[in-house]
Amino acid sequence: MNMRDSEYVMGILMDRGFRKAKSADEADVIIFNSCSVRKHAEDKLFSNIGDLWKLKKRKPGLVIGLMGCTAQSYKDAALERAPLLDFVCGTGNESDLPAIIGDILKDRCRMVAADKVNEKKHEIFPAYRDETFKTFVSIGEGCNNFCSYCIVPYVRGKERSRDAKDIIREIDDLGSRGFKEVMLLGQNVNSYGRGEGTDFVKLLCEINKLKGIERIRFMTSHPKDASIKLFEAMRDLDKVCEHLHLPLQSGSDRILKLMNRKYTVKDYLKLAESYRKILPQGAITTDIIVGFPSETEKDLKETVKVMKAAGFDSAYTFKYSPRPPARSCKLKDNVSEALKDKRLKTIMDIQCRIAEDINARLIGQPAGILVDGCGSKDPRKLTGRTRTNKVVVFDGRPDLVGKFVDVKILSATPYALKGKIV
Numbered sequence: 342m343n344m345r346d347s348e349y350v351m352g353i354l355m356d357r358g359f360r361k362a363k364s365a366d367e368a369d370v371i372i373f374n375s376c377s378v379r380k381h382a383e384d385k386l387f388s389n390i391g392d393l394w395k396l397k398k399r400k401p402g403l404v405i406g407l408m409g410c411t412a413q414s415y416k417d418a419a420l421e422r423a424p425l426l427d428f429v430c431g432t433g434n435e436s437d438l439p440a441i442i443g444d445i446l447k448d449r450c451r452m453v454a455a456d457k458v459n460e461k462k463h464e465i466f467p468a469y470r471d472e473t474f475k476t477f478v479s480i481g482e483g484c485n486n487f488c489s490y491c492i493v494p495y496v497r498g499k500e501r502s503r504d505a506k507d508i509i510r511e512i513d514d515l516g517s518r519g520f521k522e523v524m525l526l527g528q529n530v531n532s533y534g535r536g537e538g539t540d541f542v543k544l545l546c547e548i549n550k551l552k553g554i555e556r557i558r559f560m561t562s563h564p565k566d567a568s569i570k571l572f573e574a575m576r577d578l579d580k581v582c583e584h585l586h587l588p589l590q591s592g593s594d595r596i597l598k599l600m601n602r603k604y605t606v607k608d609y610l611k612l613a614e615s616y617r618k619i620l621p622q623g624a625i626t627t628d629i630i631v632g633f634p635s636e637t638e639k640d641l642k643e644t645v646k647v648m649k650a651a652g653f654d655s656a657y658t659f660k661y662s663p664r665p666p667a668r669s670c671k672l673k674d675n676v677s678e679a680l681k682d683k684r685l686k687t688i689m690d691i692q693c694r695i696a697e698d699i700n701a702r703l704i705g706q707p708a709g710i711l712v713d714g715c716g717s718k719d720p721r722k723l724t725g726r727t728r729t730n731k732v733v734v735f736d737g738r739p740d741l742v743g744k745f746v747d748v749k750i751l752s753a754t755p756y757a758l759k760g761k762i763v
């Protein structure tokens with residue numbers, strides 16, 4: 342989501358005559374796009390801003406700004422914590438950035454604009470994209486779920502879906518410009534259009550009809566809202582890729598309740614089983630948090646049990662950290678850092694073995710790949726992704742980047758497959 346926001350901001354600034362600088366040294370304006378999901382990211386951000394003092398001394402006219410979730414959560418306090426900052430731009434104010442920067446350049450004032458967190462974004466369609474063949478498309482913003490550990494509903498506001506016609510228009514344009522793959526983004530894509538007479542599956546059906554685009558991905562699905570209807574659409578719509586990201590967070594019902602996730606382990610496993618029945622070749626990935634307040638070894642064992650039962654292709658694993666004003670901050674953060682580290686290692690090791698087994702079964706099989714990169718040292722070492730979102734490394738010509746190729750899988754590790762063009 343943040344990557345797409347950065348691109349969007351770059352696009353609107355470029356439409357106003359700004360150019361992308363090659364380095365911070367060369368820039369007249371530096372904007373930090375921030376994430377506040379974990380405290381570590383926040384601390385690193387403020388330290389990175391502080392590191393610019395030498396540059397600012399050399400170039401007193403340099404404008405330094407902050408956007409994204411930390412900007413929204415800190416507002417004026419960000420100016421106090423980071424004296425080098427000239428402006429703070431909240432998550433709903435990005436389209437105001439040309440005006441904010443213009444005012445600062447004119448008056449040399451410090452500004453905070455963070456008053457539009459619950460508003461729908463203006464539908465502006467800047468052409469700029471970082472990539473040329475695959476890209477992100479936001480279908481909505483905000484979240485109404487208030488999982489107890491999560492800051493997103495506070496910094497991204499209440500759930501707002503973009504109008505389907507604007508999404509279709511954007512993707513249609515991308516298809517006509519040669520883009521082949523889109524990743525639809527939303528904090529909870531499955532609640533797209535709720536209360537507005539439409540839904541996510543209807544949107545997928547419309548996007549599937551568009552020319553040019555050959556692969557459609559989406560992220561993230563909340564287990565309480567993902568449905569059989571969605572899995573059937575993934576099976577029946579030829580462009581929708583067979584990869585479901587379904588965050589588990591914990592395999593303990595007690596912890597899930599404290600997290601306010603609104604499903605049980607039984608619900609989750611039933612859903613995963615339905616997905617496997619409908620899409621036997623499909624991949625399923627997840628997010629897991631360890632060290633949530635009061636988590637015991639028994640809770641961790643239950644999480645491991647679910648990991649094994651669901652057979653995740655991969656998992657993003659995190660240590661819990663309190664994110665005020667999220668509700669879990671009221672609970673005592675009573676799992677020590679050392680224990681969180683140990684538990685994280687435990688589940689990472691287990692996930693590694695699960696993924697190794699799953700990937701080993703792919704050896705000898707064919708796969709269609711969208712080539713997405715080549716090595717900087719050896720440009721003939723290519724990488725790409727299968728429809729199930731697995732990374733494949735193989736030898737080929739660098740001009741294949743951005744194209745589809747068929748490969749045969751030769752070997753596998755927990756993290757990637759090695760293949761050969763056939």
Ligand code: SF4
Binds near residue numbers: 493
């Ligand atoms: S669904 Fe929960 S974890 Fe995801 S963004 Fe919303 S509140 Fe955060």
